[in-house]
Amino acid sequence: MPSDQTSPSLPTPDQSYQGPLSEDARTLAQALPPITPKRPPAGAPNILMILLDDVGFGASGAFGGPVHTPTAERLAGAGLSYTRFHTTALCSPTRAALLTGRNHHAVGMGHITETATPSPGYTSQRPDSATPLPEILRLNGYNTAQFGKCHEVPVWETGPTGPFDHWPAFSGFERFYGFIGGETNQWQPALVDGVTAIDPPDDPDYHLMSDLADKTIDYIRRQQALTPDKPFFAYFAPGATHAPHHVPKDWISKYRGQFDHGWDAVREATFQRQKELGVVAADALLTPRPAEIPAWDDVADEWKPILSRQMEVYAAFLEYADHHTGRVVDALEELGILDETLIVHMIGDNGASAEGGLNGSFMTTTAANGGGEYETPEFWTDRLDQIGGPHAYNHYAVGWAHAMCTPYQWTEQVASHYGGTRNGAIVHWPNGIEEPGGLRHQWHHVIDIAPTVLELAGITEPSTVNGVTQMPMHGTSMAYTFNEPDAPERHRTQYFELMGNRAIYDDGWTAVTKHRTPWDLLAKGGDFDEDVWELYDTTTDWTQARDLSAQYPGKLAELQMKFIIEATRFNVFPLDDRSAERMNPELAGRPTLVRGDTLRLYPGTDRLNENVVINTKNTSYSVTAAIGVPESGAEGVIVAQGGRTGGWVFMVDRGRLAFHYNYCGLERFTVTAPGALPTGAHRVHAELRYDGGGTGKGADVVLFVDGGEVARGRVERTHPLYFSFDEGLDVGRDTAMPVYEDYDAPHGTFVGALHWVQIELGKDDHNHLVDPDAQLAAALRHQ
Known part of the structure; x- marks a missing residue:
């Protein structure tokens, strides 16, 4: 619980010495109180927060997926797996919500930074009234560092002249090494150290994933060597498995032939494993594949080997990311601090990415620049061995993205349905968790992580920071679930919204409406009033498979009104699915x-x-x-x-x-x-x-x-x-x-x-x- 030792006002005001002094230090009547460095309350844990990118609920083996993820499975086996954990359905909003503990529109991140507008919920500028978690921890005596992806800096502030107020290095992280934008080349990334652009090593075997793990391990070792009495907060957000799906060839070879049976069969097999693991309910239903995605049996034979290879590369990339994440975990064990370190591992910042299109893409620039017609089956076949390598900038097809979100409907960007927002999450903390390998089914959201960390660190949520009154965090600490598996859930209401795709969760019910389809990027969303709402009782329908809107119109109307109330509270309005106005800065x-x-x-x-x-x-x-x-x-x-x-x-x-x-x-x-x-x-x-x-x-x-x-x-x-x-x-x-x-x-x-x-x-x-x-x-x- 929060400690009286922490201050509701940050930074803590200086307490100058008020006692007697003398002209000569040698004649002081009593010794002056020693200078004491700031430290959090006793028992505050080290914290390793891991956030993977674009990994759907049904990808990792830890949640029944087809990809081997021994690190995630190891952490789940000694920790807790959260089966009903949610994100915002998109990158920048999830990251802003994670680090502030506030809803994404409330901190100006209603969409990605590249589409910012002056509307309060969409400026991409985090307000001073929402001081992020790393700054709160830093001001309370933690060492803080981030390694990997940011994508929270307003685009006009990403140049070498700043301003740097929203960069990690000025948002509470004493050390930042990674990249600022939404994606980067894994072989030759756009790296930043602090606020300075740097080049990756001229090493033919270089890969960003291993580099980020190396830098994280080096940081933790150095921090523990010099200040072992001071806890650290390390945020490891590698950018994997966002496109481009880049991975060494020997990792790809491990998956050769494993996806030749296609995405429909992968969904069915994943769903059965999920039931066996208990990460979905035993009576859950597998939601149908959207009509927009072809059945695997209907895919032309010339495309099947190409699409299979795309998934082989993706699976290898996820396992490769898991492997290097495991190296960071191993370093904690080697230092003897694994059991006392709180690890929060979020397997994805949204559902799997469907932006590859129905056939995937070899060079992601082609679809946007009018060159998609070049990527014929013959083009792909001639370059199968290049997929995942430095001469490709590849992304898999929509059918695989949907399969990686098993058993839920839709994918990333669809904030209305759980395919876009439900991600596997694991909490590993042997010193504070009594049931290793436990499952937790309480409903939670990414805004709950910051309050959880503060509670476990014994730090009071500040009321003012640098003289600015703080908006309270909107999340609910998850700590109550650690040793009470059947505790009633405390996060009872949560809205979702992204480009008009919207939903409301309230005490087990969800009302949802899909406004846009993510891979049909040029389709108009239409009038918001014409969107069709669906209603699900998720206390009995785990996967949102049975629409009850016709059966319970009164309940649907109640939840629709609740969405309006929550959307008004948190700056969601005006809903904005515009294109021209958002992409043109003027x-x-x-x-x-x-x-x-x-x-x-x-x-x-x-x-x-x-x-x-x-x-x-x-x-x-x-x-x-x-x-x-x-x-x-x-x-x-x-x-x-x-x-x-x-x-x-x-x-x-x-x-x-x-x-x-x-x-x-x-x-x-x-x-x-x-x-x-x-x-x-x-x-x-x-x-x-x-x-x-x-x-x-x-x-x-x-x-x-x-x-x-x-x-x-x-x-x-x-x-x-x-x-x-x-x-x-x-x-x-x-x-x-x-x-x-x-x-x-x-x-x-x-x-x-x-x-x-x-x-x-x-x-x-x-x-x-x-x-x-x-x-x-x-x-x-x-x-």
Whole structure:
């Protein structure tokens, strides 16, 4: 329980010495009280909080799924498995709710950060009245660290100049190592250390998952070596198993042939295992596959080996993530602190991701940029061995996502149904749990984690922080369930909402309405008043399989009104499923970091993501640079944007000025000057003269040296929407995945003098023609 030793006002006011002093310290009548470092109440546990990404309830073996997850199963066997634990159905909202203990709209995270609007529930800016859990723990004497995915920073604050108020390093975490956005390449990630972008090691065997585990283990070891009397709070959020599904080949081979029987058979087998484990009720019903997803028997034979391989890769990725999570757990055991460390393991921040489309995707950029027609069965078959490797940016098909949410309806983004919101959760704490291997069926939500941690740490929820009055946490501590398996549940009411998909849970009943289908990203949601509501009694219908709305219209009306009340309390209104207004910053009403049509950059600029640079798509633009060519000749990147999934680079290639355009990694166009650049100072210039007449069209490219034309060529197809969600713009080199595959030096690092680069947009901007629905769909594919 909270302790009187903790302060309701943080930081704790300084208590200056008020006793007698003397001129000479040697003549003091009594010794001054010693300086004592801040510590939480005695008995406060170490805390390891684990959050995996895009893992549905029916994926992990710990909850009956087909994927081997020995670490999760080990923790469940010595801890408690929560069978009715819920998230928000999407990444950013779940993470904001987890770390604040408040409902996601109440802290401005009603959707992903890329779609922020001025509406209070959708700003993506956590208010000062909702101080996050790590800051509360830090101010009470904990060491705090985060490793992995963030995706809580407003997009206009993600640049190297900040502001950094919402970054982990300024949100209570003394140490942050990971990535800021919604996804990253596991082989060559967009890493940040604190607030500084860094490169991953140049190691052909590098993988982000093992790196994050290494960094977490190193942190815990160092913390325990230096301050063993001080507890730590480590948040391990690796970003696995979000797309791209990247994993070493030897892990994939373990699953060869295991999914050839298809997603319908996987669902049925998973459901039987879930009943045997007791993680669903013995009389539960398996919900039907949505009509939008084909039966496996109806899938064309030429596609079946491709789809099976997609699932093999995903399963390998989840087991690989579980393996490295296990290394962190092993480190706790080696240090002798496993039993006293509270581990909260959430297997997913939402249901499994359905953004791969009905056939999956080899390069996730293709679906958004009009190149999906390239990914034919022949294309896939020729590249089966590349799936999961560094030359793919792959995602599995919707049918697998649905199977990974067994036994529930729907998937990620569908906040109305448990397929989108129910995730397996495990609590491991031998020093505080009397029933190892127990099941807990009380209904809980991600906002319950922060109050649980505070109660077990003996820390009072603060009423003010830095002088700002705090909104009370909305969650309910789960600690009452630890040693009372049949205790009446205390989280009795909870709303859900995301892009109009909405629901209300109240004392065992759920009223739900689905407004949008996640993989039909371009479909309009329609009028909210026309949405059809369903009613389920989940005290007798574990899986929401029997709609009782026609039988109990009065109960449905009661719950609909309760949703309105809760939605009003927590800033859900106005409901917002718009596309154009939310994807266009000016219409949405959110800031942009860079304004105007000219941007001058200097060497050392790295990894500027597409939210913080001017937009070169669907328009003409020019690139100018001041360079110096040494006698040995110049070589390398002048400026590059994007990576293997698409982008462009202005460079010197084998001494010759060149411009390369990479369309989704599928088509490449290079314009190269015929002769080498002469020694001396030069002004080099490239113009991309856009065809116009729509988006994603072709362009002519013309190269100049000191004002004179030296080459011209053709780019037949350009990106209409984006190059990459984790690659950026670099000056003087090409970090992480290369835009161009044939640089002469590592990362195409420029050889010669590079003084500045200037990008200028033309006057024929066609970005106003971008389909806002397609733009929103692109953002949702990479949340």
